[in-house]
Amino acid sequence: MSSQQTPTPETTDAAGPRPRRLTYAAALSALEGLALLAGGIWMVVLAVTGDAGDRQQAVTLGITVLVLALLPLLAARGLLLRRGWSRGPAVITQIMALPVAYSLLQADSMAIPAGIALAVVAVASLVLLVNPATTRALGIKGPGRAQETEHR
Helix, strand or coil, X not given: CCCCCCCCHHHHHHHCCXXXXXXXXXXXXXXXXXXXXXXXXXXXXXXXXXCCXXXXXHHHHHHHHHHHHHHHHHHHHHHHCCCHHHXXXXXXXXXXXXXXXXXXXXXXXXXXXXXXXXXXXXXXXXXXXXXXXXHHHCCCCCCCHHHHHHCC
């Protein structure tokens, strides 16, 4: 096998430099994952050091948040490595973040700025993830384009 391959439509778009939009989407996804990771650790620490009455439930919630942090972190890594599968988990993370942001905005406390920040990050991430440059860089074909390559 030779080291040079004939460029195909699938590899041509994904072979160039990574679009900044894709890098920004990965960074925002990683930021959300790190925030979830910090929140999960905080919940577990509070559960272990706090009141013994609801300790099991609080630890379970903290561990659940820690596991949920894996979704945006893995998506961010996949986006940086230009893996097509990574857009799905990244989009799902943003869609799940929107109702959380809305709930935070309904509070009468310090949660309102967090809700605003989360909503801005989620909407910005969604815009970046559906951008045509991002889609091309990940090698994702739009509706109808998958059939075009099958007929060639």
